[in-house]
Amino acid sequence: MRRITDAGELAPHYDLVVVGAGPAGLSAATEAAAAGASVLVADENLAPGGQIYRAVTRNTPEKQDFLGQDYWKGRAIAEAFSALAIDYAAATTVWNLDAAAGGEECASTGLTLGGVARMISARAVILATGAMERPMSVPGWTLPGVMSAGAAQIALKSVSGIPSGRIVLAGCGPLLYLLADQLLRAGAEIAALLDTADRKQRMAALRHLPDFLLSPYLAKGLSLLFSVRRQIKVISGVTQLAITGAGHAQSVRFQVGRRETTIAADCVLLHQGIIPGINLTSAAGCAIEWNDAQRAFQPRTDKHGRTSLSGLFSAGDGAGIGGAEHAAVSGRIAAVAALKDFGLLPPSEASSRLTELEKQRQVYRRGRAFLDALYRPARQFLAPSDPDTMVCRCEEVHAGTLRQVIALGVPGPNQLKTFLRCGMGPCQGRMCASTVTEIMAAERGISPAEIGTYRLRAPVKPLRLAELAALPQTPAAVFAVTGRALEHDSIEKKERTNDDTSHSDPHHAPRR
Amino acid sequence: MLLRIREPVEAVTFSFDGRSVTAARGDTLAAALLAAGVETFRDSVVGGEPRAPYCLMGVCFECLVTIDGVQNRQSCLVEVREGVVVYSQHGARLLTEGGQR
Numbered sequence: 001m002r003r004i005t006d007a008g009e010l011a012p013h014y015d016l017v018v019v020g021a022g023p024a025g026l027s028a029a030t031e032a033a034a035a036g037a038s039v040l041v042a043d044e045n046l047a048p049g050g051q052i053y054r055a056v057t058r059n060t061p062e063k064q065d066f067l068g069q070d071y072w073k074g075r076a077i078a079e080a081f082s083a084l085a086i087d088y089a090a091a092t093t094v095w096n097l098d099a100a101a102g103g104e105e106c107a108s109t110g111l112t113l114g115g116v117a118r119m120i121s122a123r124a125v126i127l128a129t130g131a132m133e134r135p136m137s138v139p140g141w142t143l144p145g146v147m148s149a150g151a152a153q154i155a156l157k158s159v160s161g162i163p164s165g166r167i168v169l170a171g172c173g174p175l176l177y178l179l180a181d182q183l184l185r186a187g188a189e190i191a192a193l194l195d196t197a198d199r200k201q202r203m204a205a206l207r208h209l210p211d212f213l214l215s216p217y218l219a220k221g222l223s224l225l226f227s228v229r230r231q232i233k234v235i236s237g238v239t240q241l242a243i244t245g246a247g248h249a250q251s252v253r254f255q256v257g258r259r260e261t262t263i264a265a266d267c268v269l270l271h272q273g274i275i276p277g278i279n280l281t282s283a284a285g286c287a288i289e290w291n292d293a294q295r296a297f298q299p300r301t302d303k304h305g306r307t308s309l310s311g312l313f314s315a316g317d318g319a320g321i322g323g324a325e326h327a328a329v330s331g332r333i334a335a336v337a338a339l340k341d342f343g344l345l346p347p348s349e350a351s352s353r354l355t356e357l358e359k360q361r362q363v364y365r366r367g368r369a370f371l372d373a374l375y376r377p378a379r380q381f382l383a384p385s386d387p388d389t390m391v392c393r394c395e396e397v398h399a400g401t402l403r404q405v406i407a408l409g410v411p412g413p414n415q416l417k418t419f420l421r422c423g424m425g426p427c428q429g430r431m432c433a434s435t436v437t438e439i440m441a442a443e444r445g446i447s448p449a450e451i452g453t454y455r456l457r458a459p460v461k462p463l464r465l466a467e468l469a470a471l472p473q474t475p476a477a478v479f480a481v482t483g484r485a486l487e488h489d490s491i492e493k494k495e496r497t498n499d500d501t502s503h504s505d506p507h508h509a510p511r512r
Numbered sequence: 513m514l515l516r517i518r519e520p521v522e523a524v525t526f527s528f529d530g531r532s533v534t535a536a537r538g539d540t541l542a543a544a545l546l547a548a549g550v551e552t553f554r555d556s557v558v559g560g561e562p563r564a565p566y567c568l569m570g571v572c573f574e575c576l577v578t579i580d581g582v583q584n585r586q587s588c589l590v591e592v593r594e595g596v597v598v599y600s601q602h603g604a605r606l607l608t609e610g611g612q613r
Contacts, residue, residue, distance in 0.1 A: 044570050046540065046591050051569055058538055063518055091591060115582075132571045142574075144551045144564035145513075151568040158568075159536065159543045161514030186517055247562050248551060267513075277571070393566075394573065396558040425557070426573040426584065431566075462584060 001082040004089040007116035011087065014040045016338060017109050017122040019094050019280065022050020023074070023324045024316025024331035025128030026081040031335035033084040037344055040087045040120060042094050042111050048078045050130055051150065052324045054157040057082075064160060066185035068178070070220075070324075071157075077328060089113050095459035097125060097284040099309035107311045110458065117467035124311045124338035127281050127299075128331055131274040131317035134296070134377065135431050136171055137384045137391050137399070140243030141270060145250075149179045149271035162188040165266025168252050170241055172197035173273040173375045174221060180228045191263055193228065194238040194254055196272070198378035208370035215367025239380060243268050272377040275434060276318045283456040285309055290449035293372045294321055295382070296434065297453050304354065305334035306341075313338055321372075326364035333357045383438040391439070392432040394425020399439060406443045413437060413454050426462065429454045514546040526596045535592045542568060542575040542588035545598075553577060553587070554601040576601055 004010060016032045018025045021043035029041045041048075049056040053074025061072055081088075089111070096110030096119075106121040133148045140146065149169060155161040162183060167190045169176055180193055212218060228234065240255040243265075253262045275296035282288050287300040287308035298320045305313040315334035316327035333354060340350035384391070387400025397420045405419045413436050416422045422436060423429035429436075433453050441448040479485055520536030527533065528545060535544030542565050545553065552562040553575050565575040568588045575587040578599040587598070 044589050046538065055538075066517075091589065093589075132569070133567065141566075142556075142561065142563060144553075144562050147565065148567050151566060154568040155514050155543055155546065159514065159516060159520075159539050159547055160518035161516050161543060161547050164513045164515040393563075394557070396556060396561075426576065427571065430571045431573075462586075464582070 001084065001086050001088045004087055005114065007113045007118050009087075010040070010089065010113070010118055010120060011038070013106070013121045014038045014087070015123050015342070015344065016040070016126065016335070017042065017107070017120055017124075018126045018128055019043075019097075019109070020050065020128035020130055020316070020318070021045065021048045021081075021088070021090070022052060022128060022130045022316060022327065023077055024130070024318070024327040024334075025050070025126070026077050026331070027328040028126045028128060028315055028331035028335040029086050030077075030080045030084060031332040032339060033086045035336075035339055035345055037335075037339055038087075040089065040122070041081075042089045042092045042109070044091070044093055046090055048081060048088070048090075049074050051154065053077065054154055056157075059157065064157070066182055067157065068182060068185075073324070093461045093463075094280060095461045095463045097127075097280055097312070097458070099284060100311050110463075112461075112463060112467055115464070115467065117463065117471055119471060122311075123342045124313060126305070126313040126315055126331070126334050126338060127284075127286075127307075127318055128314075128316045128327075128334075129277045129280055129318040130327075131321060132277045132430065133271060134273045134275045134434055136270040136272045136377075136381055137389050137432075137435050138170075138241045138243065138270070138381070139386055139389050140245070140249065142390055142393055143243055143245055143247075143249045145245065145248045145266060146243055146268045146270065149176055149269045150274075152267075152269050153179050153182065156182055156186060160186075162186050163267035163269070165189065166191040166264060167267045167269060168192050168194065168263065168265040169269045169271070170194040170196065170238065170252065170254075171271040171381070172377055173271055174217075174224075174371065175274070176269075176271045177221075177224050177228050179269065179271070180232065181224055184228070184231055190232045191265060192233045192235055194241065194252070195234060195236045196238045196241065196378055196381055197236070197375060199237060201374055201376050204376070205370050205374035208373055212367040212370035215370075216363075217367040217371065239378070241381075242386070272381055273375055274317065274321055276320060277430075278318065279428060279430060279456050279460045281307065281312075281314055281318065282453075283458050283460045284312060286312060286314065288453070290447070291320060292447070292449070293369065295376060295448070296321070297437075297448075303333075303358070304337035305330060306337060311338075311341075322368060323364060326361060326368075329357055329361040329364060333361065379442070383435065383442040391435045392420075392422040392425065392429075394427050394431070395421040395423075397422040397432070399435075402436065402439055403443060406440055412452055413440065416440075417454075423454050428456065428460065513549055513551060514543065516547050524592050524594050526592060526594065526598060528598045529600055537592075539592045540568075540588050541577070541579070541590045541592045541596075541598065542586075544592045545577075545587065552600070555603055557604045560603060
């Protein structure tokens with residue numbers, strides 16, 4: 001691995017660009033580099049590992065003994081990645097992705113490193129953007145002292161930090177119990193775990209039980225549940241959750257049946273499962289589809305991760321939730337498929353490798369359907385009924401206002417933006433998209449699949465105008481804006497840029 | 513607020529709203545601020561409400577701060593560095609140098 005700390009060290013072209021350095025991205029890059037491809041991995045974080053294996057190269061099993069066995073599986077993945085000749089750009093933001101179009105052969109990735117933007121071309125791009133936590137809009141969730149469970153886990157992994165004071169965990173899903181276990185090992189003070197899981201889902205999950213019984217999740221899950229329940233107060237069947245406090249979380253109010261309870265808390269950690277992070281994939285123009293079992297939108301892919309756009313692949317949890325080990329294998333599958341598509345791997349060799357990898361993947365798929373059904377969030381937490389619940393945190397739009405405007409007959413989430421600026425703040429809808437779709441679906445009594453989600457556009461992450469302006473310009477782009485051809489450059493530079501014209505973005509073609 | 517349960521290996525010092533903060537090399541700025549006892553990172557743009565990091569993974573944009581004069585930086589994605597000057601943000605940004613009112 002060659003660590004790139006300056007945009008000037010980036011090559012203008014790679015065989016493969018991988019976005020994300022979690023298990024899927026690292027494994028994809030490793031597979032491709034081992035087969036001889038030139039690879040760039042661009043990742044937002046400071047070190048390889050993604051969220052699940054965050055800081056795995058910095059931590060040690062001796063010092064960070066509270067993280068549990070599964071975490072250290074990331075070590076081998078990061079080491080295999082480090083051993084190969086792969087360009088690795090950490091702390092790098094990818095803000096644009098254009099698939100090859102108009103007779104071009106390469107996709108173009110817009111990224112920023114150290115305050116300098118670059119456009120990188122590649123035969124294929126693997127989007128390994130991972131998952132995000134499904135936002136859990138409840139009254140008071142914007143108060144300081146309220147974080148997602150994933151955030152607490154990141155603090156634990158990245159700085160060995162635990163929330164100070166009394167912690168309340170609330171929501172549903174396996175991660176909530178895993179976090180409780182890790183926090184307990186680290187010596188945190190957990191006041192209670194409020195489980196909001198919908199008990200009716202147990203029946204729905206039952207038909208997937210045989211498959212789950214054969215899965216590696218069974219033993220792990222059971223021991224975790226018992227361990228946590230033995231050590232802290234777990235309250236099931238929680239509804240009407242609300243966090244209150246003056247300028248900071250101070251207490252949590254909830255109901256079990258008809259009984260209302262309030263408990264004191266200094267820190268509240270919310271979680272209701274994870275969903276694919278699709279902003280870049282969707283902005284690139286990849287077709288998106290609704291996964292009803294996982295209750296989330298995901299890119300439409302074939303079994304090898306090919307999206308609807310040629311040369312663009314999606315792997316790992318960003319393509320549909322499957323967990324870390326599934327993600328690693330799916331990254332390898334996408335890499336082999338990409339190399340096969342542009343002729344870097346002979347078809348016979350690629351096919352036998354794909355067969356082998358698909359077999360591995362099957363093992364990690366086992367049990368997922370059971371977990372999806374069992375931990376499907378309760379309706380009231382998908383589409384909050386309390387009108388004062390803030391849904392869009394950036395533009396501060398509440399559930400009640402959303403419902404009123406939806407009742408006016410607004411056709412979809414995109415038109416809500418015009419009315420309310422909902423989803424138009426800095427997070428670009430990441431924190432409200434899922435809730436807006438759910439509320440709209442609930443109000444109309446139709447499936448979220450029919451409602452759809454926000455149309456996303458580049459730049460998908462903030463980019464300074466100065467960076468955009470400093471990008472190397474094609475003569476066609478300059479002509480389009482100024483109406484004049486480049487004149488002052490040296491002949492040599494002209495020749496080079498003229499050559500660039502043939503590969504220029506059709507959107508930048510001269511218009512008169 | 514975060515409590516560090518392992519001693520930081522190598523100390524780094526920077527400033528936040530004019531006061532000196534000590535962190536560990538390799539920390540993200542957001543985690544370093546939380547571990548230094550900072551509760552509120554900014555006041556929200558519309559309602560002026562206190563906000564702090566929600567996701568710590570680049571998704572929620574609640575951790576926006578001004579770093580060395582550049583506004584709206586996601587502090588959860590930036591590595592803490594010796595001597596950086598960090599300010600919290602209050603309300604909407606202005607198009608002035610550093611965005612300070």
